[in-house]
Amino acid sequence: MKFRLLLLIVLVSQIYFSQIKKIDTIKVANINYVIDLFKKKNIEDISQNVNFPLRREYPIPEIKNREQFKQRFNEVFDEVLINEIADSRLKQWSEVGWRGIMLNNGTVWIDSDEGKIIAVNYQSDFEKKLRKQLIEKEKENVHISLKTFESPTYKIKTKKYLIRIDELENKKYRYASWKISKKESSKPDLILNNGELEFQGSGGNHVITFTNGNYIYKVYRNIIGEENTPDITLEVEENEKIILHQNGTLIK
DSSP states (O other), rough: OOOHHHHHHHHHHHHHHHHHHHHHHHHHHHHHHHHHHHHHHHHHHHHBBBOOOOOOSTSSSBBBBBHHHHHHHHHHHOHHHHHHHHTOGGGGGOGGGGGEEETTTTTOOOOOOHHHHHHHEOOOOOHHHHHHHHHHHHHHSGGGGGGGSEEEEEEEEEESEEEEEETTTTTTTEEEEEEETTTSSOOEEEEEEEEEEEEEESSOOEEEEEEEETTEEEEEOOOOOTTOOOOOEEEEEEEEEEEEEEEEEEOO
């Protein structure tokens, strides 16, 4: 009886580890495929290996589809980034649970199952310049009370609110909100300063927290998540009790 039980355990273990090996082999193949794509610099093939939309740092518009990707490829992937991917070694890629597989400290992310590019956390000189231009344009369109900021972070729509998050010169964050029917050019219903950003793991997910007396506002940015994970989650606490929970979408 003990022998049969031991044999069963051995067989189950062999099946289990053979499956793990198979999965690992597939992931290695996916990584090598991405590396090879960038060695060849075949934009058409690379465009077929991306999960869209491919988000860019706000207020740069996201890349919605393959055609946009091919048009904007050189804006995102300069020689520095192309070489970082093409010259990378397997040991530079790390799987981070369900979030996917990242290159180095998260420069590029691919999904664990298909090896498609899901995020690019890199900004070329072109995008840096473009972002500055877009920021100046935004400052012209907001209410006078919001014109002073270092960098726009997010514009968000929830079921009831229009929300704007900006980074200020002191590295703190500002929260401004309106009822959903209003516009940014009108006076905000609420302004909170001194928000603090905290990253949650290496996937880029983070939360920005604002305190207003007994109320705490938390804006969660869900960059890497499940298919139905919202872009934003807004929570408001009063005396450590959640009194508001709303999902939000980013305004591009």
